[in-house]
Amino acid sequence: MSIDIPKDARAEAIASIQRYFDENMEERIGNIAAGGLLGFFLEEIAPVIYNQAVADVQERLQARVADLDIELHEEAFTYWRRRQNPGRSR
Incomplete structure (x- = not known):
């Protein structure tokens, strides 16, 4: 894959x-x-920079995806537990 830049950036x-x-x-x-x-x-050196940028983005995305489980986790099968503890808010 060759790395190209826009014409104005090239100029x-x-x-x-x-x-x-x-x-x-x-x-x-x-x-x-x-x-x-x-x-x-662009042909010789840019791929090193590009590959490092891709690796950095992958690392950040993986960290954010891992956080999704913590942020969005919803406990399952809580109906009966809530009914056994009626003072606890729903």
């Missing part, structure tokens, strides 16, 4: 790469080279 990323090179490197980078570098990052 901003390329501009950001170019700015980074302008401010931090001795040589400038052109639009095409910056686009190639972005493509490399």
Whole structure:
């Protein structure tokens, strides 16, 4: 699965790469080279970040699903117990 980004985000990323090179490197980078570098990052490095994000979401969802049992649990077969303790509210 390739990781794609929207066209406007791609343009901003390329501009950001170019700015980074302008401010931090001795040589400038052109639009095409910056686009190639972005493509490399998306293909080579982005899957690591994506997979970690998916794992983080899975962990949070599993924790929330586990909480559902606590929050929504309803005791079964309570009719006769309530009738044996008439002072207890229903």
